[in-house]
Amino acid sequence: MTAVHLRDVAVSYGRRTAVGPVDLDVDGGSWLCLIGPNGAGKTSLLHAVAGLVPHAGSVHVGGQRLEGMGPTTRARLVALVPQIPTIPDDLTVGEYVLLGRTPYIARFGVESDHDRAVATAAIDRLELGVFAGRLLRQLSGGELQRVLLARALVQETPVLLLDEPTTALDLGHQQQVLGLVDELRADYGLTVVTTMHDLTLAGAYADTLVLLNEGRPVARGQPDSVLSEETLRRYYGADVRVVTTDDGTRAVIPFRGSVPARGR
Amino acid sequence: MTALAARPPVVLTRPTTRRWWLAAAGALVGAAAAGVLVGPAGLPVRGVLLDLVGHLPLVHVHSGLSATDRAVLWQIRLPRMVLGAIVGWTLAASGAGYQGVFRNPLADPYLLGAAAGAGLGATLIIAYAPRASGWPIDPVPAAAFIGAVVAVATSYVVATAADRRGGAATVLLAGVAVAAFFTAAQTYVQQQHASTLHDVYSWILGRLTSASWHDVLLVLPYAAVSSAVLLAHRRRLDVLSVGDAEASTLGVHAARTRLVVVGAATLGTAAAVAVSGLIGFVGIIVPHLVRLGAGGSYRRVLPLSMVGGAAFLIGADLLARTVAAPAEVPIGVVTAFFGAPFFLLVLRHRARR
Numbered sequence: 001m002t003a004v005h006l007r008d009v010a011v012s013y014g015r016r017t018a019v020g021p022v023d024l025d026v027d028g029g030s031w032l033c034l035i036g037p038n039g040a041g042k043t044s045l046l047h048a049v050a051g052l053v054p055h056a057g058s059v060h061v062g063g064q065r066l067e068g069m070g071p072t073t074r075a076r077l078v079a080l081v082p083q084i085p086t087i088p089d090d091l092t093v094g095e096y097v098l099l100g101r102t103p104y105i106a107r108f109g110v111e112s113d114h115d116r117a118v119a120t121a122a123i124d125r126l127e128l129g130v131f132a133g134r135l136l137r138q139l140s141g142g143e144l145q146r147v148l149l150a151r152a153l154v155q156e157t158p159v160l161l162l163d164e165p166t167t168a169l170d171l172g173h174q175q176q177v178l179g180l181v182d183e184l185r186a187d188y189g190l191t192v193v194t195t196m197h198d199l200t201l202a203g204a205y206a207d208t209l210v211l212l213n214e215g216r217p218v219a220r221g222q223p224d225s226v227l228s229e230e231t232l233r234r235y236y237g238a239d240v241r242v243v244t245t246d247d248g249t250r251a252v253i254p255f256r257g258s259v260p261a262r263g264r
Numbered sequence: 265m266t267a268l269a270a271r272p273p274v275v276l277t278r279p280t281t282r283r284w285w286l287a288a289a290g291a292l293v294g295a296a297a298a299g300v301l302v303g304p305a306g307l308p309v310r311g312v313l314l315d316l317v318g319h320l321p322l323v324h325v326h327s328g329l330s331a332t333d334r335a336v337l338w339q340i341r342l343p344r345m346v347l348g349a350i351v352g353w354t355l356a357a358s359g360a361g362y363q364g365v366f367r368n369p370l371a372d373p374y375l376l377g378a379a380a381g382a383g384l385g386a387t388l389i390i391a392y393a394p395r396a397s398g399w400p401i402d403p404v405p406a407a408a409f410i411g412a413v414v415a416v417a418t419s420y421v422v423a424t425a426a427d428r429r430g431g432a433a434t435v436l437l438a439g440v441a442v443a444a445f446f447t448a449a450q451t452y453v454q455q456q457h458a459s460t461l462h463d464v465y466s467w468i469l470g471r472l473t474s475a476s477w478h479d480v481l482l483v484l485p486y487a488a489v490s491s492a493v494l495l496a497h498r499r500r501l502d503v504l505s506v507g508d509a510e511a512s513t514l515g516v517h518a519a520r521t522r523l524v525v526v527g528a529a530t531l532g533t534a535a536a537v538a539v540s541g542l543i544g545f546v547g548i549i550v551p552h553l554v555r556l557g558a559g560g561s562y563r564r565v566l567p568l569s570m571v572g573g574a575a576f577l578i579g580a581d582l583l584a585r586t587v588a589a590p591a592e593v594p595i596g597v598v599t600a601f602f603g604a605p606f607f608l609l610v611l612r613h614r615a616r617r
Contacts, residue, residue: 050513075515086507090560094276095502102503103515108496110563120274132274155514 001028001189002077002158004049008057011044011215018044019215021057026208028062028158031185031192033206035199035226037236041215042195043083046161049193050080061159075103079152083163083195087136093147094132097123100154115154122150126180142173146180153184160184162194166201174198178205199252203227211235224250284558288571292349295578299345302582304589305336312337344475347483348581349574351472351536352546354487356573358529358536359547360554360565361494364501365522366432372547373533376439376526377415380446382537385411387450387464391457404467405482405538411446412534416526418442430519431508435526469594470541472581479539490532494566497525501562543577545599549607550576556610576603 003026010020019041026032034042048055051066051074059066061077069077079100088096100122101115111119123132126146131139139147145165152160162181166174182205185192196202202209203223211219211226213235219226227250229242241253301307307329315327315337329337358373366375374380385407393403416439423438424430454464500521503511508518536543550573551565558564577595583602584595 052509052512070515071512071517072515075513078513080510080513082510086505086510088502088505088560090555091502091505092559092561094274095561098276099503099506099514102499105499107500110499116276119276123274123276129274132276 002062002191003028004159004191004193005060006045006049006057007060009045009048009059010056011041011048011053012056017215019048019055019212020045022212022215022217024210024217026191026193028191029185029189030207031182031194031205032208032210033202034193034195034210034212035197035202036212040212042212043163044215045212046080046163046193046195049159050078050161052080072103075155075157077157078159078161079155079157080161081148081152081163081165083167085148087144089137090135092133092135093128093139094119094123096136096147097128097132097150097154100151103155118156119150119154122153125153125184126150141168142170142176145169145173145177149177149180149184153188158189159191159193162192164195164197166196166198174201181205199227199232200250203250203252224248227252281558281564284554284564284568285571287557288554288568288575291575292571292578295575295582296345296349299348299578299582300337300341302586303336303341305333307333307337307341339476343477343480344472344581345578347475347480347539348472348577350480350483350487351540351543352550352573352575352577352580353570354483354490354532354536354573355543355546356550356569356576357491357494357566358533360551360562360569361497361501361525361529362547363551364497364562364565365504365525366436367505367507368432368436369552370548372544373529374443374542374544374547376419376435376530377443377446378412378530378533378537379542380443380450381411381413381415381418382408382534382542383411383464383468384415384446384450384453385409386467386541387453387460390460390463390467391453408541409534409538412537413530415442415446416530416534420523420526429508430522432522435522466594467541468596470543470596471592471594472540472584473592475539483535483539486531486535490528490535491570493528494525494532497521497528498562498566501525501566505560541596543596543599545596545603546573546577546580549599549603552607553610 006022006024008021008023011018022045034045036042044053047053049059066074097119098111101111101119104115105111123129126149128146128150131143165177169177178201181192184190206223208220209223209226210217218235219231227242229240232238232240239255241255243251243253245251300312301309311327311329314325315329315334317323318325318327355373362371362373362375363369386404389403389407419439419442420435422442423435427434454461500516503514503516504518504521511518551569554565554568554572558568580598581595584593584598587593
């Protein structure tokens with residue numbers, strides 16, 4: 001299974017440093033979740049790993065350095081499900097999922113039978129068969145999130161990046177999608193890096209949490225070490241209770257608090 | 265395995281494509297036949313068919329057409345029909361390409377200044393070059409071609425100077441500015457040479473009136489190269505529909521793809537404009553009609569637009585030379601006058617579905 005190593009990764013927009021420098025090691029086959037307040041740099045860091053933003057430092061996936069790698073080679077190592085994907089109006093689910101095979105198709109080529117078989121398998125796996133002929137804009141939020149997962153899955157990358165995969169979903173669909181990601185991780189030995197706002201769900205599904213604040217990791221480790229009332233109060237400026245449920249999961253419960261608005 | 269086998273097969277791509285291919289091919293054959301047969305000199309169907317067959321190698325038949333009929337067929341109707349087909353196919357394919365790379369349904373092949381540049385080029389020649397012969401080639405089409413290519417290249421250079429990544433929005437804005445600039449220059453030249461107004465105006469409205477085999481040979485290589493490059497990018501255009509950033513995570517360099525597609529579309533458009541003037545609306549209406557029927561994937565939109573565009577322009581030209589016969593209506597007027605309401609009808613029908 002493929003590990004991911006970040007060394008001195010830093011992202012700047014003009015003069016403002018959004019991230020870093022960050023060192024991060026993600027064990028092969030594990031799930032790491034980036035948490036932190038808005039603007040902490042979670043998405044920027046994820047985009048650096050996906051090769052979407054220029055950055056300093058290095059990202060290694062399975063021993064291969066991503067910087068300087070061609071986009072096709074990189075797209076066979078890392079797949080990204082963006083937080084706000086661009087949804088083409090008039091492509092069908094099947095056509096959209098097939099786009100995930102792009103890194104394996106020659107510049108002017110079209111899909112081979114193998115590409116179609118991979119896409120069909122992913123669509124079956126995510127129980128999207130009945131939707132395959134439908135247009136993307138006719139899907140609900142939960143269905144769409146599964147379609148995005150399918151597109152990422154057919155890229156057959158060892159590393160899967162998910163930016164806020166549950167933001168637009170209701171409680172049940174949040175669990176369904178995260179459960180699915182966890183199953184896929186186990187089935188295909190994927191290394192998963194996500195960003196998430198829901199700390200309870202982040203703690204329930206991820207092996208490791210990394211709390212970013214102003215672009216730098218300020219806490220990292222297993223969920224029960226990171227999710228403490230004091231840490232969350234300090235970095236999120238939030239009044240919360242953290243309770244441990246019967247099965248050992250940490251639940252973060254916000255309540256009507258007295259913390260003043262956080263200034264910079 | 266039995267559970268798997270019992271599942272209905274997954275439909276990855278639309279099964280209805282064949283129907284639309286038949287419709288497009290039917291429209292093309294119908295338009296081509298009407299384009300050849302209809303006109304002030306009535307040509308007999310049987311005679312025309314036999315004469316066409318007679319031109320095949322190793323076939324010897326006597327068509328029974330008079331020398332005049334044969335001249336009408338071979339020197340007037342056929343080159344005009346073929347030129348209309350090539351121009352229509354090229355403009356429709358270029359429009360589809362522009363819409364794909366800019367993810368903008370309103371994009372047409374003139375968007376980045378091709379029309380304004382061609383207009384300026386043609387106007388300069390009409391205004392300043394003597395009408396007398398002595399040119400090795402006809403200067404107006406050549407100037408229009410060069411003007412179109414220069415305008416689009418300028419848009420791209422300006423855009424790249426402003427945004428190294430060559431984002432779609434920057435290129436579009438640069439195109440709007442360059443088009444306005446070239447149009448202003450053209451209007452100024454036109455104002456200074458009021459006597460050329462009529463010539464310039466009739467050129468701008470577009471026409472296939474004087475179509476000859478020479479024009480066909482002039483435009484064909486550009487149209488062929490342009491269409492081949494566009495068709496080769498049909499899958500890439502689908503990839504671009506998810507946006508530049510996501511395309512990049514799929515391994516596609518969006519800005520580079522955009523540059524190649526715009527280059528190919530501009531080459532075809534410039535050649536079409538050079539021989540036929542500015543014929544509007546084809547590049548928007550035809551790809552949209554295809555999308556409404558056969559779906560949005562460029563694997564179908566591009567080839568079907570080529571066939572549909574050819575049929576559409578042959579039909580429009582037929583109307584242009586028959587509705588006010590013996591006078592001719594500019595074909596650009598026909599494409600817009602009949603095309604726009606037809607398009608609105610289709611949109612309405614679709615909204616009701």
